Amino acid sequence: xxxxxxxxxxxxxxxxxxxxxxxxxxxxxxxxxxxxxxxxxxxxxxxxxxxxxxxxxxxxxxxxxxxxxxxxxxxxxxxxxxxxxxxxxxxxxxxxxxxxxxxxxxxxxxxxxxxxxxxxxxxxxxxxxxxxxxxxxxxxxxxxxxxxxxxxxxxxxxxxxxxxxxxxxxxxxxxxxxxxxxxxxxxxxxxxxxxxxxxxxxxxxxxxxxxxxxxxxxxxxxxxxxxxxxxxxxxxxxxxxxxxxxxxxxxxxxxxxxxxxxxxxxxxxxxxxxxxxxxxxxxxxxxxxxxxxxxxxxxxxxxxxxxxxxxxxxxxxxxxxxxxxxxxxxxxxxxxxxxxxxxxxxxxxxxxxxxxxxxxxxxxxxxxxxxxxxxxxxxxxxxxxxxxxxxxxxxxxxxxxxxxxxxxxxxxxxxxxxxxxxxxxxxxxxxxxxxxxx
Ligand code: GUN
Ligand code: ZN
Numbered sequence: 001x002x003x004x005x006x007x008x009x010x011x012x013x014x015x016x017x018x019x020x021x022x023x024x025x026x027x028x029x030x031x032x033x034x035x036x037x038x039x040x041x042x043x044x045x046x047x048x049x050x051x052x053x054x055x056x057x058x059x060x061x062x063x064x065x066x067x068x069x070x071x072x073x074x075x076x077x078x079x080x081x082x083x084x085x086x087x088x089x090x091x092x093x094x095x096x097x098x099x100x101x102x103x104x105x106x107x108x109x110x111x112x113x114x115x116x117x118x119x120x121x122x123x124x125x126x127x128x129x130x131x132x133x134x135x136x137x138x139x140x141x142x143x144x145x146x147x148x149x150x151x152x153x154x155x156x157x158x159x160x161x162x163x164x165x166x167x168x169x170x171x172x173x174x175x176x177x178x179x180x181x182x183x184x185x186x187x188x189x190x191x192x193x194x195x196x197x198x199x200x201x202x203x204x205x206x207x208x209x210x211x212x213x214x215x216x217x218x219x220x221x222x223x224x225x226x227x228x229x230x231x232x233x234x235x236x237x238x239x240x241x242x243x244x245x246x247x248x249x250x251x252x253x254x255x256x257x258x259x260x261x262x263x264x265x266x267x268x269x270x271x272x273x274x275x276x277x278x279x280x281x282x283x284x285x286x287x288x289x290x291x292x293x294x295x296x297x298x299x300x301x302x303x304x305x306x307x308x309x310x311x312x313x314x315x316x317x318x319x320x321x322x323x324x325x326x327x328x329x330x331x332x333x334x335x336x337x338x339x340x341x342x343x344x345x346x347x348x349x350x351x352x353x354x355x356x357x358x359x360x361x362x363x364x365x366x367x368x369x370x371x372x373x374x375x376x377x378x379x380x381x382x383x384x385x386x387x388x389x390x391x392x393x394x395x396x397x398x399x400x401x402x403x404x405x406x407x408x409x410x411x412x413x414x415x416x417x418x419x420x421x422x423x424x425x426x427x428x429x430x431x432x433x434x435x436x437x438x
Contacts, residue, residue, distance in 0.1 A: 070129025080323030217260025
C-alpha cells in the first residue's frame, strides 16, 4: 500500500499539560506532516523533510489547516440523537418525558440502524472519530451501532444499557438474568472484533436492582478486558433517590463498588456532587470521571470539579453526553468545559482542553497510544481543522501570535464548519452533504 503524506500544521502532545507546564507538553510544526502507512501513523514531523524522505508517498496538502488526532467522545447516548435540545426539564423528568419514550423506538432494529448510522456520520462531520456510547436495552440496538462503526472503519466503545427496576418503564425493562445473558452474547459477538470494545452498561443505580448489579459485576469479572460504563452523581435529586433505594450503601459510588462494578476500566459519566471518599476512591482505583459540560449546564446538573479531581490524581475524560448534552461538537464541549472551569475560578489552557478531548478521553477508555494521539504507531484517526472557519473566528485568528492563541477562537466559537476533513484508519471520510440547506 502506498504511504500517504498529509501536509499542514501539526500539533502533538509530548506530555500531560495537567502535570507539566503547557509550554513543555506539545510539539507544533507550522509546516508539518503526518505520514500514514497501513492505516497507522508512521511518522510526524517537518513536512518538507518527510516529503524528501518518502518521495513515493501520495500527498494531500492541507496548507495552513491544523492536523490533530480525531476527537474522542468518552460518554454519549446514540439513541438520544433525535431528542437532542429537548426543552425545559431536569434529569429525572427529562428521562421520563423524552429519553425513555425515544429509547422504546429502538425495539425496531431498522430504526436503530438508521439512528446509529446518522449519529456516526454526525460525529465524523464534527471531527469525532471514536465514541463511547450507551445503547438501549435492545440487543439489536447494540448490533446496529457496532455494525455501523465497522462499516465506517471506526473504533467504537458501546454496550447494552441494562435496567431491571420498576423505576424504568415496562417497555424498557429487562431482568438480572437477561441483562447478563444478552450482554454476554454481545461481548462474545463484538468485544475485540475489528475496532470494537464492549462496555458493560448498567444505566445507573436507580434503574437496576442489586441482583442486576451483582450479575453485571460477575460478568465483568469474567470479562475483565471489557470496560464498564454508567452514571454517577449527576444531580442532587438523583443522589437522594439513590440514598433511598440503597440504604446500606456508604455513598453513590458504593452502590457500584459493593457489586463488583468499580475498577480501573470503569468509566463514570458526570461525577459532579461527590463525597470526599468517592473522589479519593475513584483516584485510588484509576477509574475515569467523564466531564460532560454541555449536558451538565443544559440539564442543570452542576459544575464538575476538574481541578479537584485532577489534584487527587483522578483520570478525567471529556464527552458530549448527547442527547442530554446540547452539541455533537467536541469543540463546543471544550468551550463549555472552559466556561464551567471559569465559574469555579479555574482557567483551563487550550492545551488542557485539547488534551482532554483527545489523549485524556483515550486514556479513560484504555486506548492510550492507539487513538487520540499524533504519534507513530497510533491508528490514523485524524481531524483537520480550519482555524478561520467563520468571519468571527477568522478576525480573531488573524491577531494570534502562537498556535494556542490561533486555536483558542476555534475551540470557543467553532463547530462542524471548522472540520475541514476527518480521517479514519488512514482514509478520508467522504464529506457530509448538508441536508436541509437547499
Ligand atoms: N442518568 C441515567 N440515564 C441518563 C441519561 O440517559 N442521560 C443523562 N444525562 N443522565 C442519565
Ligand atoms: Zn449519559
